[in-house]
């Protein structure tokens with residue numbers, strides 16, 4: 471995590487004033503890579519991709535249990551973790567809910583690297599499919615999206631959530647895992663800093679509970695519940 475912060479995030483923060491003025495990611499200035507394809511810039515070399523994956527993975531050793539226990543997910547057996555990366559959260563999920571299987575959907579090179587370095591053959595409740603958000607999403611009881619919505623614009627988020635709604639079994643749900651801003655955006659400081667971090671690196675930002683609720687209801691989900699975990703990442707559940 472520290473390596474990723476120093477080699478990537480810190481480089482983008484050099485251009486914070488420009489990011490605020492232009493309202494967009496600074497990857498191009500920091501690395502000379504057009505930021506149109508967000509993850510092409512983040513995965514600009516294999517070493518950087520592995521650093522990023524370790525960064526993602528390490529969070530769930532600290533906060534994963536709080537997230538998977540935020541609600542009782544024992545009724546959900548077929549679970550997809552969309553953009554599930556290294557499988558860090560999937561491991562926490564299957565160790566808490568022994569009857570579940572989690573399939574991780576991510577970019578092909580991420581899936582290959584996760585299988586090589588992060589998820590062992592012994593972890594039989596975790597599967598992978600190499601697929602893109604552009605392709606159909608298979609049917610499931612629960613879709614997890616951890617730190618995905620905060621990467622993208624409202625339009626892309628709605629497009630994705632509507633697609634997930636179509637694939638969600640009746641009675642199933644979608645779990646968003648994100649840091650939350652106070653409704654009046656007065657804090658918490660960590661969430662405000664994360665939001666600036668999203669600005670310098672991505673198309674997205676951090677959001678308030680009511681903004682997530684609106685995204686979910688506009689996509690068809692109902693009974694939205696927000697759970698503050700007391701750790702960095704909180705949980706928002708919508709049902710079909």
Ligand SMILES: C[S@@+](CC[C@H](N)C(=O)[O-])C[C@H]1O[C@@H](n2cnc3c(N)ncnc32)[C@H](O)[C@@H]1O
Pocket residue numbers: 509526527552553554555556558559575576577580601602603604615616617618621
């Ligand atoms: C910020 S990371 C979050 C990773 C993981 N959910 C977590 O919280 O540890 C975003 C993830 O979305 C994946 N991703 C980006 N574009 C994607 C696409 N078109 N299809 C599938 N996954 C994608 C990235 O490879 C990355 O693993």
